[in-house]
Amino acid sequence: MASETTAGARWPDPAEAPAPADLARCVHCGLCLTACPTYLVTGLETESPRGRIQMARLIADGRADLTPAIQAHWSLCLQCRACEAVCPSGVPYGRIQEHARAQVQARPAAGRLALRLRRLALRQVAARPRVLGAALAPVRRFAGWRLRGIAERLLPGRLRTLARQLPSNQGAPLRLEAAAAGPAEGEPVQLFAGCVMRELFGETHRATVRVLARAGARVEAPPAQGCCGALHAHEGDLAFARRLAKANIAAFEGAEGAIVVNSAGCGAAMKEYPQLLAGEPGWAERAAAFAARVRDLSEWLAARPGLPRGAWRVRAAYQDACHLAHVQGIRREPRALLAAAGCDLIETEGADTCCGAAGLYGLVQPGMSAELRRRKADAFAAARPEVIVTGNPGCHLQYLAAVREAGLGAEVLHLAEALDRAWSDSRAPRR
Template identity: 75%
Template sequence: MASEGRGAWPVPGEAPATADLSRCVHCGLCLTACPTYLVTGLEMESPRGRIQLARLIDERRAELTATVQEHWSRCLQCRACEAACPSGVAYGRIQEHARAQLQAAPPRGRWAMRLRRFVLRQVVARPRALAAALAPARWFAESRLRGAARLLLWGRLAELERQLPANQGRPFRATDLPPGGEEPVQLFLGCVMRELFGEVHRATARVLAACGARVEAAAGQRCCGALHAHDGDLAFARRLAKANIAAFERTAGPIVVNSAGCGAAMKEYPQLLAGEPGWAERARAFAARVRDVTELLAERGWQPGGRFAVRAAYQDACHLAHVQGIREAPRALLRALEGCSLVETERADVCCGAAGLYSLVQPGMSRELRQRKADAFRAAGPEVIVTGNPGCYLQYLGAVREAGLDAEVLHTVEVLDRAMRAGQAGKER
């Protein structure tokens, strides 16, 4: 490949492993699962193409140029390719390490990358800083000024406004934990979930408590580190992983997660900490306790029950379906609700384009994928769109509002909580 811009050779220790790269046999079976390939039709925007770029760099036959960086940066890290691959290529790991190389020597966008790293380390990973940073957005989301301000916003600001949830109330705090039963269950609070999705956390705690769990929130828990790892900041992701392992080692019971991205990252702490002396066994013990909330409910046969008489479209979050392999548990919980009819939309398992920070750094591709979702919703006509991941939730709010659809967006546990409370109210009448 011709030299272009400032090239850089792989960063020792953080580059994709040759063994991972060589598992790809170029069969192409992953191509039609890949959202960026579906949109562009370009080989270099496919998993196979991106792996080939990494392999050429690994073999010193190409340099890490701005063009390579752009092809890697357009990857959503949705891992649909990993689920489709018959050869077991660990694409997620390859891509995280590819981005770690960019962290050390980005051919393009050095300042944007440094700013991103600063925000992820100093704001997202620090609860007080994040609470202060998100307070204005939370206030605006429920303010009466929002309707008027909407008329004045345009472009990216208008898109961001459409994605702000208005039904989440105040942030979640430990005092929100309800009294519960005997079995201890640890609620993972996360970063954005705790501040912007307080109602999803409260609904999760209510549903678990109603099923007999004693819901606790371990002190000292931190952000899961998924955003940092996806951005290639593996060193900081490891620091967060270690802090979480230490915090939850002092507790008992399953660690329940209601954000698909966080759950996937936490189940993969053993991979992240594989080279860290003294942490491998602790990471394995931690990961064995992690459960998505729908996975735990299904595993224990806990069915909160109740009535939710709507047409609902469940959308697979990539990190729930492709990484954790959880597709049926949420659908079964929804189907079991009285009156709930589940409508399947076209390609419900294709990424919506939210993908962590992706909608901010790749707005064009993100918008295209969001519009495809809006088209699918328009065709299926659901009254409620259900998802298990905060990024998807925000993206669907945008899709619904942009398309002028009369549909509500809810997290799976919000649906279960509403149904359960409707059922309880019915019994009391």
């Protein structure tokens, strides 16, 4: 990126600045406006993709400084990348935002302490499995506590919201050495476990392993794998994201078969490792080979013949995870799998609009996150699904809070859990 940076730009970190070629691709047509969640809520140009790009242009041209106001507008962006899916000019908005936030990392105009604390937590907790495991152990115990409901009512507002998001049925974390399953002669598949997903969604991972095995896969999980780096990249900590990407590439290089991911955010980040490591000598080809192997769970399953059919007759509402629909372009496959499993699929309003989870967004922007969660709850109340299905852990947590806050009876499941339940009858006919 450094070679494309404007010479007179006022970027604090020119080497990580948004590329002028990326900024120039926006022609301000406005098609992104109605796809952007923050614009839909506020109606403000400054909270739209083209508005945020214009701010970056002003800084790059030396016509503006990186002010607290500009940083606040960037911070309100969810990085859902819905704008990219509708942009006729192919503006790489996600990449622009990551490099814009790298400038905030270099010289924060406000909230310096909060930024440093988040960076510390992401580097020293989320990216270190043992530390993360120790930090989340009491959270898991609280989630399964029989007096949890009483305790939640005693918590202050924001803590109560966070508590309501916790899944109560996930059990212990996934042990990578216990993930091996499937027929010895089956197609080799490498399971990516992630960081928070591995610690808080153990049962989702176990359901994923069972589903893959029933689809004929020989499942393995390389023990040296770790955090994908998506949260770090979204925060603008690109140097550390590159470090994590290199570690994962090295961990999976000696393993055979597709790398299957059941977290939309992780999958999108891993498919974009070639972009992240484009300027790293010796890593371009390795990153490209790695990314070519990455498959979302629904993507891998949909390409397999002879999957079990099911007769799970429930009203199910599938909600598109942003980084699955907008970044990876995967929309049809999860719905087709659920329909084949016997579900009565119903579409809700705004199924592909961001729910407001967006990694750390609920902590950093609780107001906007709550408004987007409320809109999802209203859509669920109107459609009355029995089951809400998602493919991303952050969305899963947000929907758990949404149904509880709205007093709805819908169950929230990951796609792997839904298929595992639908396929549980071994007598199910095969297609």
